[in-house]
Amino acid sequence: xxxxxxxxxxxxxxxxxxxxxxxxxxxxxxxxxxxxxxxxxxxxxxxxxxxxxxxxxxxxxxxxxxxxxxxxxxxxxxxxxxxxxxxxxxxxxxxxxxxxxxxxxxxxxxxxxxxxxxxxxxxxxxxxxxxxxxxxxxxxxxxxxxxxxxxxxxxxxxxxxxxxxxxxxxxxxxxxxxxxxxxxxxxxxxxxxxxxxxxxxxxxxxxxxxxxxxxxxxxxxxxxxxxxxxxxxxxxxxxxxxxxxxxxxxxxxxxxxxxx
Amino acid sequence: xxxxxxxxxxxxxxxxxxxxxxxxxxxxxxxxxxxxxxxxxxxxxxxxxxxxxxxxxxxxxxxxxxxxxxxxxxxxxxxxxxxxxxxxxxxxxxxxxxxxxxxxxxxxxxxxxxxxxxxxxxxxxxxxxxxxxxxxxxxxxxxxxxxxxxxxxxxxxxxxxxxxxxxxxxxxxxxxxxxxxxxxxxxxxxxxxxxxxxxxxxxxxxxxx
Numbered sequence: 057x058x059x060x061x062x063x064x065x066x067x068x069x070x071x072x073x074x075x076x077x078x079x080x081x082x083x084x085x086x087x088x089x090x091x092x093x094x095x096x097x098x099x100x101x102x103x104x105x106x107x108x109x110x111x112x113x114x115x116x117x118x119x120x121x122x123x124x125x126x127x128x129x130x131x132x133x134x135x136x137x138x139x140x141x142x143x144x145x146x147x148x149x150x151x152x153x154x155x156x157x158x159x160x161x162x163x164x165x166x167x168x169x170x171x172x173x174x175x176x177x178x179x180x181x182x183x184x185x186x187x188x189x190x191x192x193x194x195x196x197x198x199x200x201x202x203x204x205x206x207x208x209x210x211x212x213x214x215x216x217x218x219x220x221x222x223x224x225x226x227x228x229x230x231x232x233x234x235x236x237x238x239x240x241x242x243x244x245x246x247x248x249x250x251x252x253x254x255x256x257x258x259x260x261x262x263x264x265x266x267x268x269x270x271x272x273x274x275x276x277x278x279x280x281x282x283x284x285x286x287x288x289x290x291x292x293x294x295x296x297x298x299x300x301x302x303x304x305x306x307x308x309x310x311x312x313x314x315x316x
Numbered sequence: 317x318x319x320x321x322x323x324x325x326x327x328x329x330x331x332x333x334x335x336x337x338x339x340x341x342x343x344x345x346x347x348x349x350x351x352x353x354x355x356x357x358x359x360x361x362x363x364x365x366x367x368x369x370x371x372x373x374x375x376x377x378x379x380x381x382x383x384x385x386x387x388x389x390x391x392x393x394x395x396x397x398x399x400x401x402x403x404x405x406x407x408x409x410x411x412x413x414x415x416x417x418x419x420x421x422x423x424x425x426x427x428x429x430x431x432x433x434x435x436x437x438x439x440x441x442x443x444x445x446x447x448x449x450x451x452x453x454x455x456x457x458x459x460x461x462x463x464x465x466x467x468x469x470x471x472x473x474x475x476x477x478x479x480x481x482x483x484x485x486x487x488x489x490x491x492x493x494x495x496x497x498x499x500x501x502x503x504x505x506x507x508x509x510x511x512x513x514x515x516x517x518x519x520x521x522x523x524x525x
Contacts, residue, residue: 078508094382101357104340
């Protein structure tokens with residue numbers, strides 16, 4: 057298999073291109089407008105890969121996504137969780153959906169909390185082993201931190217409910233994975249989507265986060281929610297605008313623009 | 317694209333232009349314009365193009381406009397004449413009146429099932445180099461390094477099915493496409509090659525001494 061993270065250090069965003077090089081099939085996860093559709097297409101071509109799946113782990117509220125333009129360029133629909141409800145045609149990825157990318161098995165886990173539509177992708181290379189090798193955690197689990205639960209609805213009640221969802225996603229779902237599974241989140245370092253303890257190192261393992269991530273160490277849902285709420289930074293002012301833009305709702309900047 | 321595809325196809329067939337298909341070899345083997353040469357997009361592209369006759373203009377072909385345009389820029393900078401750029405892929409080439417050719421794939425598991433049943437009339441063709449045979453070869457495989465395939469293909473029966481393997485499936489794709497274009501009626505490329513065959517625990521034997 058091939059696996060290439062594509063990072064934007066200024067934004068603290070991580071996107072991923074991976075696939076089965078034996079048959080040349082690839083997945084792009086959380087493509088960034090700052091990289092651009094052509095950036096992903098050229099990187100894939102250099103590795104002998106054709107982009108056959110485009111997945112958004114959630115509707116992003118901190119940066120413009122390239123999913124729409126990439127989708128138009130390569131003729132593959134954007135795949136998202138049904139709760140994303142974008143304005144453009146998309147493929148729905150429900151919990152436990154399995155995508156076969158050559159000999160890679162990509163299993164969708166619904167891991168809400170940061171947003172209602174957040175998902176994680178549990179990936180196995182069946183030529184190596186049937187069990188998961190790595191997980192793309194989107195904005196659910198970060199290195200040293202977890203996603204913020206306030207960007208979709210900032211009211212007290214909604215934030216507490218979302219934080220409770222996040223507790224279940226992180227503690228009950230992601231932490232059910234074995235220690236040696238690698239963790240590839242959608243953010244690191246400078247990102248506005250993380251809190252005080254988010255590492256500038258982009259990647260980790262389930263085991264290391266289990267032992268050292270303070271949000272994971274919180275030993276009850278209440279302690280977890282208190283921890284998350286205590287670390288909240290002010291929401292980025294453009295969050296609502298970016299969410300609308302990435303849902304295809306903003307007239308001036310539809311994701312389908314720029315298609316060939 | 318200024319010239320219609322059938323006109324270009326005639327130019328290619330006459331050798332007045334060379335169509336360079338930028339696809340990875342496994343994709344190229346499956347489906348490419350008739351007469352195309354496979355120069356995969358990547359850091360080695362310009363160097364590989366330097367081996368082509370210098371005075372023949374190129375038609376740059378890919379399944380993405382961004383890839384075809386970037387390659388055309390790099391080749392032009394390197395002093396090659398790029399006559400046309402086609403970035404819509406083999407299906408669009410066919411729809412515009414160009415002929416496409418290619419060979420189907422056979423997975424290592426499908427191949428293993430055939431070999432387990434004695435292989436029938438199937439020829440397993442291993443195009444790796446002799447130094448690579450130590451990792452084991454598929455029982456009954458014909459060993460023919462890629463560079464020797466054009467001169468030694470007469471040793472094979474063009475009417476019998478052939479499954480081509482190498483280490484990872486790139487050289488076998490090149491060989492399979494070549495055989496398919498040279499009269500072999502039932503050629504298959506085996507993606508993943510011996511890495512996948514051995515990784516899956518399929519049988520291998522030491523090479524003949």
